[in-house]
Amino acid sequence: xxxxxxxxxxxxxxxxxxxxxxxxxxxxxxxxxxxxxxxxxxxxxxxxxxxxxxxxxxxxxxxxxxxxxxxxxxxxxxxxxxxxxxxxxxxxxxxxxxxxxxxxxxxxxxxxxxxxxxxxxxxxxxxxxxxxxxxxxxxxxxxxxxxxxxxxxxxxxxxxxxxxxxxxxxxxxxxxxxxxxxxxxxxxxxxxxxxxxxxxxxxxxxxxxxxxxxxxxxxxxxxxxxxxxxxxxxxxxxxxxxxxxxxxxxxxxxxxxxxxxxxxxxxxxxxxxxxxxxxxxxxxxxxxxxxxxxxxxxxxxxxxxxxxxxxxxxxxxxxxxxxxxxxxxxxxxxxxxxxxxxxxxxxxxxxxxxxxxxxxxxxxxxxxxxxxxxxxxxxxxxxxxxxxxxxxxxxxxxxxxxxxxxxxxxxxxxxxxxxxxxxxxxxxxxxxxxxxxxxxxxxxxxxxxxxxxxxxxxxxxxxx
Numbered sequence: 436x437x438x439x440x441x442x443x444x445x446x447x448x449x450x451x452x453x454x455x456x457x458x459x460x461x462x463x464x465x466x467x468x469x470x471x472x473x474x475x476x477x478x479x480x481x482x483x484x485x486x487x488x489x490x491x492x493x494x495x496x497x498x499x500x501x502x503x504x505x506x507x508x509x510x511x512x513x514x515x516x517x518x519x520x521x522x523x524x525x526x527x528x529x530x531x532x533x534x535x536x537x538x539x540x541x542x543x544x545x546x547x548x549x550x551x552x553x554x555x556x557x558x559x560x561x562x563x564x565x566x567x568x569x570x571x572x573x574x575x576x577x578x579x580x581x582x583x584x585x586x587x588x589x590x591x592x593x594x595x596x597x598x599x600x601x602x603x604x605x606x607x608x609x610x611x612x613x614x615x616x617x618x619x620x621x622x623x624x625x626x627x628x629x630x631x632x633x634x635x636x637x638x639x640x641x642x643x644x645x646x647x648x649x650x651x652x653x654x655x656x657x658x659x660x661x662x663x664x665x666x667x668x669x670x671x672x673x674x675x676x677x678x679x680x681x682x683x684x685x686x687x688x689x690x691x692x693x694x695x696x697x698x699x700x701x702x703x704x705x706x707x708x709x710x711x712x713x714x715x716x717x718x719x720x721x722x723x724x725x726x727x728x729x730x731x732x733x734x735x736x737x738x739x740x741x742x743x744x745x746x747x748x749x750x751x752x753x754x755x756x757x758x759x760x761x762x763x764x765x766x767x768x769x770x771x772x773x774x775x776x777x778x779x780x781x782x783x784x785x786x787x788x789x790x791x792x793x794x795x796x797x798x799x800x801x802x803x804x805x806x807x808x809x810x811x812x813x814x815x816x817x818x819x820x821x822x823x824x825x826x827x828x829x830x831x832x833x834x835x836x837x838x839x840x841x842x843x844x845x846x847x848x849x850x851x852x853x854x855x856x857x858x859x860x861x862x863x864x865x866x867x868x869x870x871x872x873x874x875x876x877x878x879x880x881x882x883x884x885x886x887x888x889x890x891x892x893x894x895x896x897x898x899x
Contacts, residue, residue, distance in 0.1 A: 437565040438545070440466045445551045445559070445710075446574035448475025449754035450741040450761075452538055454572060457762045459543035466566050467544055468551045468559075473535040475576045476743065477751040480596040483530055485619055487523040488599075489783055492626035496659075496785070503822055514627045516604040523599070553715040556735050570737050572761065573725065574754075575710065577743040580702040584611070586672035590679050592697040595620070605629045605696035609681050611670060612700035613640050613663075615782045618652070620698060621661055622784050631661045632692045634681050638666040644788075644843070645795045651826050651845040652788055664692060672697070705744040722746065729772040730764050731757055747773050750780060779857055781850040786812075786826050789853040792841025792860060793831060798893065804834035806866075806890035810882055812846040817877045823847040828879075828886050830856065830866075831893065837865040848879035855880050866890065 441463040444451045452473075455465050472479040498509050538546055549561040558567040579594035581587065593601075595616045608624050610617045613635035625631040633656075640656075640663070641649040657663055669685035679697035683690075705723045712719060716735045719725055724746030731739050731747070739761055742754035756776055763769035781789035798805045809829040812818040826846030833840055842856040859869055866887045874881040 436563065437567060438466065440464045440545070440566065440568040442466075442570040442572065443468065443551075443559060443566050443568045444572045444574060446475065446576055446742070447473040447534065447538065448574050448576045448742050449477055449751050450758035451475075451572070451574040452534055453755065453758045454574075454741070454762060455538065455541060455544050457758075457766060459541055461766050463543065465544045466547055466568065467538060468547045468549065468561050468566070470548065470550045472531055473538065474531045475574075475754075477754075478530045478534065479527060480599060482751055484523050484527050484599050485595075485623075486783060487526045488519065489619065489623050489785070491519045491522065492623035493785055495628075496626040500822075512628075514604060516627065517602060519627065520599075520601070550709060552709065553711040553713075553717075556715040556738065571715075571739070573707075573710070573733075573738065573740045573744055574742045575706040575744045577703040577705045577749070579699070580704045582699070582701045584670055584672055584699075585682075587699075590672040590674055590697060592672070592679065592699050594699060598698055601696075605694070607632070607694035608696050608698060609679055609692055609694035610634065610698045610700055611672075611681060612702070613637070613665075614700060614702070617698070617700035618656065618782060618784050620700065622656060622659065625659055625661050630694070632664060632681075632694060633661060634664045634667045634670060634683055634692060636667050636670065640665070641782075641788075643794075644790070645829075647827070647829070648788060648790075648843055648845055652782075652784060655784065655786065655825050662692075703743070703749065705746075707744050720746065727773075729774055730770075731761055731773065752779075777857060777860055779853070781853070783850065786823060786846045787850040788826075788843070788845045789850045790841065790843045791853055791857045792839070794841060794843070795831065795893065798831055798840055799895065803840065805840060805893040806832045806834050807893045808832070808886040808888070808890045810886045810889065812879075815846070815879055815882050817879050817881075818847050820877065821847055828852075828882060830883075830886050830890075832866040832887070832890055834892070837867055838863065839866060839869070844879075846879065852878070852880040852883065855883050 442458050442465045444455055444467045447469040455467050458465050499512055502508050547561045551559045551561050553559055607630040610621050610633045613633050621631045621633050639649045640653050664683050667683045671682040673680040681692045707719050707723050725740040727740050727745045733740055741757035743749055760771045763771040779791040812826045813824045818824045828844050830842045831840040839860050844853050869887040870884050872884045
C-alpha cells in the first residue's frame with residue numbers, strides 16, 4: 436500500500452521527534468518510521484542509562500568514603516547489580532514511553548514500525564508499505580563499531596549496548612578502548628565493585644585533548660584502582676578456560692590481560708548501510724556517513740541527514756541542534772548553519788571533564804598568539820568543601836583581540852560550570868567581560884572570572 440505525506444522522518448532519536456512536532460504544528464503531514472526503540476541511542480543505550488548507572492556508582496563510592504566526611508564506616512559494601520539495573524531500566528522506560536506516547540498521539544503524524552529503505556529519492560519502503568514524500572529527513576543514528584581485531588569472531592564480548600543488560604556484576608571487566616564509553620563504563624563498574632582493566636592503543640588517555648587533561652583523568656582513574664594498559668601496539672583477543680584474554684603488546688610487557696567479561700568500546704558507526712542510499716542517488720563516505728552541507732541537506736534535493744549519521748557531530752546536543760537548524764531554515768526563514776555552533780562536549784567520569792572551543796595544542800598549531808589562565812581545584816572553595824579537589828579550570832584567550840578561544844574544566848561541577856564560558860563565547864564576549872562577572876558563592880563557577888584575571892602567555896611548546 437502506498438501512502439503520501441508532506442515529509443518522512445526516519446528514526447525517532449533526538450532530532451526526529453522534535454522535527455515531527457514542528458512540522459505537524461506547521462500543517463505538514465508527517466510519517467515517522469522507527470524500527471527499534473523510541474528515543475534512539477541517547478535514551479536507550481547512551482546518555483540516559485549510562486548516567487543513571489554512573490549515579491548509582493557515585494553513591495556506592497561516596498558510601499565507601501564515609502570516614503572522609505567524618506561519618507562512621509559502612510564496612511564492606513557489596514553491590515547487587517540487579518536493583519541498580521532495575522533503577523536504570525525504570526528511568527529509561529519512562530523517557531522512552533513518554534516519547535512514544537507523544538508521537539503516537541501527535542496530530543498529523545503517522546508512526547510506522549520497521550526498517551525504511553529507499554526505492555527512489557522520494558519513496559521509501561517499510562515492510563509492505565510504500566511511503567512517498569517530497570521531503571525526507573534521515574535520523575537513523577549509529578551503533579557500536581565491531582573492529583577487525585584478531586580473534587574477535589571467537590571471543591564473546593559486550594558492547595556499550597549489551598553491557599546495559601548484565602544481570603550480575605563482572606568479577607573482572609576488560610575494556611578495549613579508552614574513549615568516553617570505555618572510561619565511563621570502566622569507572623562506574625569499578626565503583627560498583629568489579630576489577631577493571633582498560634586497554635588503549637594510544638600511549639596516553641584522551642590523545643586528542645591536552646596533556647594536562649589526560650594526566651588529570653589518568654590520575655583519577657588509576658587512583659581508584661583501575662589498571663590502565665596504554666600504548667597497546669598488538670591488541671588481539673582470545674579465550675582461556677572459557678574466559679576472555681586480551682593481548683596487549685607483541686614484545687614489551689607481552690603478558691596478556693585476563694578477565695571475566697570483555698567490553699569492546701572502539702567507536703561507533705552510522706546506521707546507513709541498509710538504507711538503499713544508491714536508489715535515491717545518495718552515497719555514503721568511506722566511514723558510512725552521509726555528506727551534508729552547512730544546512731544539513733544532502734547532495735539530493737529534498738533529502739536531509741541529521742544526528743549521528745551525517746558525521747557533523749556525535750552527541751545528543753548536536754543532534755538536537757541539527758533539528759533546530761533544519762526547522763529554522765525550512766519553517767522560520769532563519770538561515771542557521773552547522774558552522775554557527777561551537778565544539779563543546781563532556782566525558783562523565785568523576786570528576787567530569789568538559790571543554791569548549793580550541794585546545795592548547797590546536798591554538799599552538801594555528802600559530803595564534805594566546806594567553807592561558809589556569810587554577811587547580813584545590814584552590815576552589817566549593818571543591819574543597821565537597822572533598823573533591825581533583826582537576827583544574829583552564830581558559831585560553833587570544834592575546835591581541837581578547838576573544839575567548841577555548842576552555843577545559845576537569846573537576847567537580849565542571850560539566851555545568853563550563854556553560855558560563857560557552858555562553859560568553861556564543862555572545863563573542865572577551866576575557867575583560869568575564870573578569871567583571873560576579874558569580875554566586877560558593878560555586879565552582881565563581882572562580883571562572885578569577886581564572887580570566889590570571890592570564891599568562893601561552894608557551895610555544897607545552898610544558899614537560
